[in-house]
Amino acid sequence: MRPGEVWLVGAGPGDPGLLTLHAANALSQADVIVHDALVNADCLKLARTGAALEYAGKRGGKPSAKQRDISLRLVELAREGKRVLRLKGGDPFVFGRGGEEALTLVEHKVPFRVVPGITAGIGGLAYAGIPATHRDTNHTVTFLTGYDSSGVVPDRIDWDGVARGSQVIIMYMAMKHISAITSSLMAAGRDADEPMAFVTDASTQSQHVLETTLSRAAQDVASSGLQPPAIVVVGQVVRLRPALDWMGAAAGRVLTADPLGNRANAQKDSA
Template structure:
């Protein structure tokens, strides 16, 4: 063991990572501490790590020294690897006898295309293993002090994506049903089409004064939180430079942040609070 080799994980019945297997692992929403121990175990055994754009580079520091790292990020509006090419590369590496770690931000099976990659691998006869991760729609909001469920507020929550394979707002979503049936709606990848999404929800009958939170770079030191309302969300997001990657949360649970803003209480990254209850009294807090 060299001086720069990290100490082994505690004894446990850790899963095997044989050559030729692709292990899909969720790296969580950004904070390296939210990586699971099983994911860390896989990272330290992998021969090749194929990672997404939203994986914190600091996590890669935990790999074994001779592991190869390949970037396969997909970011809207920027040159990105095609999904088919990523799947074919995973198959190629596995067939070459490599221990392949497919490291994905958040959870691979929550708007992460993990299911597509798993299908392609299985159809190609490549063995797989999956380790879930903390999804940004839960963990990212928790870092912002927003519980996605609270028994005094909501008994259901709906997770949706802000765009489909074409890059447009999903045409299959029934906004009328969502607006009427879900007290809390959490939207991934919504920034590009925020005006259309908020417009659909308003037309469907949601109150324009309903609280909305936009959490950018969730769980990272540069995390920013904008509290606004459904009617003002698009305008306020533009005015305050809120950018992707971001999670958007609509519902009364957003107002609970004024009590549960634990990062603000600990002197965490500054956030901006903008009239979350529609009082007409914008203010900035830390």
């Protein structure tokens, strides 16, 4: 890293072992690390001695810094001659506002680099034993966000098109509006009994997985006590979890033979 430069880096879904070599290298060099709420604290332990840590988390429904202010703070730090690491959960360009921050740096002529990270929609599901794709279940997958910049369900999503056109749907930041989202999908023709899963604290030892169905999702989430953020998946790939739950198997847990019975199966996983 060079003084006056900003690196926009993805920290992955949680497990520090999923940091890339470039991410670990940036942590060892940065003068200032501006990090999100979703960055695992264990990742920050890799920061070099003396590095300044600045929290810039944005959590839905809670007071948080405005995106424009965060972007301009990166500019300010770079102009002070600092080596600046902007550390973001998952991948900075997958619903991470990395594009907005990069465009601000371009606007102010600040040199930058982008280091991709493992997005939760792939890595988080893998830790829950749910593949994003499988030849026997799907040849398409759609990634979408459950709310827009104003905090409501995005009105520009073609729910009919998504419901009809994608065999697997992976959703970020969708728990808050899950009732409206599942209703839209079922109204567009998705099967009410289609399997669905919620993964919270993905890839960490506090990971929880809730398996349910499209019609029961809102009720089961409410009764489970799970709190966002969560990665949410709809589709037949969820049925593969009993066989592929490698975290549960490693912990010596008994895998559920029928996760899609009359009741949702809420299971706590640990490495």
